[in-house]
Amino acid sequence: MSTDNKIITREEIRQEDKWAIEDLFTNDEDWKKEYALVKELCEKLQAYKGKLGESATVLVEFFNLLFKAEYHFERVYVYANQKYHEDTANAIYQNLADQANGLEVSLKSASAFCTPEILSIPEATITQFLASNEELELYRRILEEISRKKAHTLSAGEEALLADAGEVLGAPSNIYSMFNNADIKFPDIMGEDGDKVPVTHGRYVTYMESKDRRVRKEAFESVYSSYRSMKNTAASLFASNVKASMFAAKAKKYDSTIAMYLDDTDVPVEVYKNLIDTIHANLPKFYKYVALRKKLLGVDELHMYDVYAPLVSDVDMKYTFDQAREMVLEGLVPLGERYINLLKEGFDNRWIDIYENEGKRSGAYSWGAYGTHPYVLLNYHPNLDNVFTLAHEMGHALHTYHSNETQPYPYAGYKIFVAEVASTCNEALLIQHLLNKIDDKKQRAYLVNHFIESFKGTVFRQTMFAEFEMLAHAKAEEGEALTSEVLCKIYHDLNVKYYGEDMVIDSEIDMEWAKIPHFYTPFYVYQYATGFSAAIALSRKILKEGEKAVEDYIGFLRGGSSADPITLLRGAGVDMASKDPINEALALFEELVDELEELTK
Template sequence: MSQLPKRSETAAEHRWQLEDIFADQSAWDKEYAQAKEEMKKVEAYQGKLADPAQLKACFELEDELSLKVERLYVYANMKHHEDTAEPTFQALSDKSKKLSVETGEALSFITPEVLSLSDEALEAMIANKDLAKFRHTLEEMKRQKAHVLSKSEEALLAQVGNISQTPGTVFSMLNNADLKFPKVKDENGEEIELTHGRYIQFLESKNRDVREGAFKAMYDTYGKLKNTIASTLSANVTKNLFYSRARKYPSALEMSLYGDNIPKEVYTNLIGTIHKHLPLMHRYMELRKKLLKLDDLHMYDLFAPLVEEFKMDITYDEAKKTVKESLKPLGEVYLSVLQEGFDKGWIDVYENEGKRSGAYSWGAYGTHPYVLLNHKDNLNSMFTLTHEMGHALHSYYSDTNQDYRDAQYTIFLAEVASTLNEALLMDYLLKKSTDPKEKMYLLTYYADQFRTTVFRQTMFAEFEKIIHERAESGDSLTPQEFSKIYYDLNKLYYGDGMVIDKDIEMEWARIPHFYTSFYVYKYATGFSAATSFSKQILDEGAPAVERYLGFLKSGGSDFSINILKKAGVDMSSPEPIEQAMSVFEELIEQMEQLTS
């Protein structure tokens, strides 16, 4: 079907039921009016939070108001995502965003006022039985206290906030708006303009000349702007150093880990353990060279398909059935919640005109989670389904087992549940597959996830660590310096068995994540934790499942690292990464057997 259906033409059973949040527009309007009224009450608590009874009442009002605003915001934006061109819900989305900002401003006095209490008074609040429900919040505030400055200094830092976004904003405008790439030849010899979106498509071409042409054109373009982009990245590093010193952190890295209370060892262990297992990556590169029948493997061959595209037509109903089968190791209760999600209007399945692209899981506390898909009948979409339902069930278990403020889990934990589902689906498909071509297709799909999510993101994380340490020791970060560090890392990670093309030294210039510093390591740790969980579940069965469900139920009731540790995955040790590497090794062995 070439024409996308209109929203009104999509079948009811393939649409999510947002009326589970608000029956209709007038119900939304009514709650909006209530939120506006409640917001006025907040001010009455200002200056009174040293009194435990007043603090308790203020926290309760904060929860009540925040939940209303969350429900209003989620509903309005999900309605907007159904058809982004529809003006009614564009307006509602804007209205909810404004309300969210106003609420944030109205509640903004709470944390500074609590932090202005003496250490003894704060300790007394934490020990107060009447405030037991808010203990984790108060402990978290106390932990942050060492890095909160005086009122006037905080006001000054707040004013610097807008300036501090400049490096990322300038890079984003340059990268997305102003940067123009040349035309490159496609498989048919036609000249086509290179864009960010088309770059990976070119690299996935079977024609090596196409891959090489796109690769060289991409990095030539960045090479011409290397001085400007080095300035934006260097400015971003300087900004991080400014904040870490102003807030009295030992380093920029430790400042960024502090928010989630992640020990520095988690970051350094990841890099150290991956270094130890780089021979596996080098072995995979040798295998890639063999499968592609090449004399030498270049950087532009990393995305070339290793096997003939294996056509897997999987309808949505088949995808649901396969996902459910693959998640059987998680037990009957998990499966019954999953089925409820399939049957009870949690999922918006197919693309329609104006619908937001991509996929996500979202929702508001107090109603079930929701999943937005743009389902196509292929393998990728089946993996997206299980991934998003992993998020959805994590939220379901958190919300049904925790109070509102303890239910929200951190980004550090978020990718674990979704990736675990993918790992179980992959294990199931590999065990079931009898066709060597299908098996090879699945193995390369999975091995490439290890390459891109664990190895590549760890390499990015190491690059960020090195450039910040250089700046902290007083070195200047020139384009030549960035390029040398980046090139040497590629050489280390990919090994001597392949050609590390000089052009790759400019890749640092096109990675937007470097402007959200020290974030990418979470992809690698999340993937490793999920792989570790899946291995334990498949090897041990019931006890491991029990621990894993405990993890899902914990939400954000403790620090992320403790929640994982209780469930049997200690990210402060190298073990989960070691377990992930043993799975990667098994994949490579299976691939080698199929090619021998």
């Protein structure tokens, strides 16, 4: 683990604290061989161009070859990028990641003829193919999805051209990753003990949770002054990414970028807008919490750098990674013995890259390739938030594990809309377990506030991000330039709306949009809020109904993309096409705020 005043290098991390990336590829030479294999498979795919309608056998052969190529490409792509994420300044893996990005374009280009060519086959012929060839049945849902998107499918030549443009269209995201992970530096600050300490992405939240308001303010100003000094570069990158999305949406004949991205996950745009409308209607509940935070901190003015300050004094809930592991194992017992054994397998067999090191990608994620166990990237610091991050990311990992175990490769990958459900359900079960264990009034208040903070960060904050994206993309689609001034104004006004009159909206926070990597995956973040709402409902069902609810939930985890996201969640007992799960979650939020107020009297 890193020391207090120095970010250690990758080489200084203990082997047992690094993920077992060798389980994917033993070394770079093996990666290069598989890279070459994918290149070869791309060439073979081209041989099927113009032939897919000849017979069911030819169509099956093509699909088998396509998914073989995608399977091996996924392994190549994941390894190159995970090695790059270990140290984003490492030129070797910058190069491998670039090669993998280029290979993705080659694969998309090689198979671009597929969808338009299948759409040119008469429906009666497709029906006959399915009836005459049992092997083709595996691809029935894929054929149905191709048909569903018929209005947005281009000619073979146009699809190939769009695929070839993929690397260029993805450039803003790649450049932003270099800018945000490798290049931007934040000024040192004076720590709580008076010594100079570095500010990094990984340490920022820890500083923002400091009891010392000066430390919080200095860290806040350190980070956002750095982004402000690069505001024009950041705005240009953001705007370029929006323009890339607009180009793709226009090419695909969508009315808007939001319509394109939500159609990709088969979720109606109304679900997105319902979320924002429901949160707007419930903002008074959040204002109540903001007012309570101001009161408990005892400040004349509540500033944005006070948002993460501890509200309960004399409670120091710090946990080593080993302690976090045991807490997660205990908290997830309601999910059954097999689930717990799979968690242990992940903990014991280095699925996790645990600690921050110099150049390591910020944040946390779960990822991996079919046929190999999932991986989890952390930047673990010994606080309660990171315990919940561990539970969250292992929720993703075991969702992937169950899906990969159950579904054939074409349907193993699940849509983003359901991705946040499993992770957040783990968090909800863990917090309930901890609340059930703790009688101490101050510790209970601390945990209740932590649960409230989860709502704040995942429901209110992510919805605000989602609204920012929607407004920014809409302005660009109306022809307005997304300058830093325009983006800062949108962001400032949303903070005013979401936090209410008891919060001082410091000018520094206007630049926060430049700090959010998820904006480079447009219209992604709303799913944190919908996923959290679904997870609250599911966790309550599991705790109330026991084995039957767990069985339904595990069935959902095994679903992959075998059905659309709304249908999969309905199978687990939650209807996300309605506003009910969001309203129910926010009713619980208000109950928690009331309990915190009572506990802190």
